[in-house]
Amino acid sequence: MKFSANLGFLWNDRPLPAAIKAAKEAGFDAVECHWPYAVPASETKAALDETGLKMLGLNTVRGNVTIGENGLSALPGREEEARAAIDQAIQYATEISAGAIHVMAGNSSGPRARKAFIENLVNACDNAGSDITILIEPLNHYNAPGYFLSTVEQAADIIREVAKPNLKLMFDFYHVQIMGGDVTRRFEAALPHIGHVQIASVPDRGSPDHGELDYSFTLRRVRELGWAQPIGAEYLPANGAVPDLAWLASFKD
Structure with missing residues (x-):
């Protein structure tokens, strides 16, 4: 299998271009x-060009993080800010x-929030064009209390309602396991909607070689179902920003 290094967690003590180079050296x-926006896009692109790696995705900004905001697109009345993001x-x-x-929904609930989210997603899909996929991701209520989107099934309903070909689901096994489990069956059911896959151990969100989920089984099933794109390693290294990578060699093709 192929894997993508999530540089929000891995090597996040380094400037983004240096983290990209570290990921290449590690074999990703x-x-x-x-959120790469503090780094000029030209510098990020130069590191990508040098390493030959592709940047699979990035997030919209969260808003005012000092008051706990975690996205803007499902916040009624904040449409202008959401669309700017x-x-x-x-x-x-x-x-x-x-x-x-990844268009981040934010902390909200109810029909007005859903309406705002759907309208902002339509706008995002239309503006992104055919070369960029718009992703939505359910987050668990332990790490992201109050987040609008919390289950795969809720996300799939929204994707069907928006009905845009470039709107897809980010299926993070870590969040899905916490919010209901039964991960391989739910992955198979959601597969037509999935645009990206991420992994981490449960419950500590560490490297994917321990915990509740047996990724040797889970990832084998993912491959059997036809998933061939790189899988995002979005986990918290045990020793700060430098990741433990013993798992990588055993899971890679």
Whole structure:
């Protein structure tokens, strides 16, 4: 299998271009990140070009993190800010040839929040064009209390309602296991909607070689179902930003 280093967690003590180079040296097949906007896109692109790695995706900004905001797109009344965040992400992704943008919903609930989210997703899909996939990701209520989107099934309903070909689901086995388990059956059911896959151990969100989920089985099943794209390693290294990578050689093809 192929794997992508999530540089929001791995080597996040280094500037983004240096983290991209570290991922290449470690043997990853691609990279992804959270919020790269403090680094000029030209510098990120130069590191990608040098290493030959593709940036699979990045996130829209969270908003005011000092008061706990975790995205803007499902916040009624904040549509202008949400669309500015989406435009910012599209511009950066275009400049570095990133494949996807995770549009963060934020902390909210109810029909007005759903309406705002759907309208912002339609706008994002239309503006992104055919070369960029828009992703939505359910987050568990332990790490992201109050987040609008919490289950795969809720996300699939929204994807069907938006009905845009470039809107897909980010299926993170860590979050899905916490929010209901039965991960391989739910992966198979959601497969037509899935645009990216991420992994981490449960419950500590460490490297994917221990914990509740047996990834030797889970990833074998993912491959059997036809998934061939790099899988995002979005986990918290045990020793700070430098990741433990013993698992990588055993899981790679």
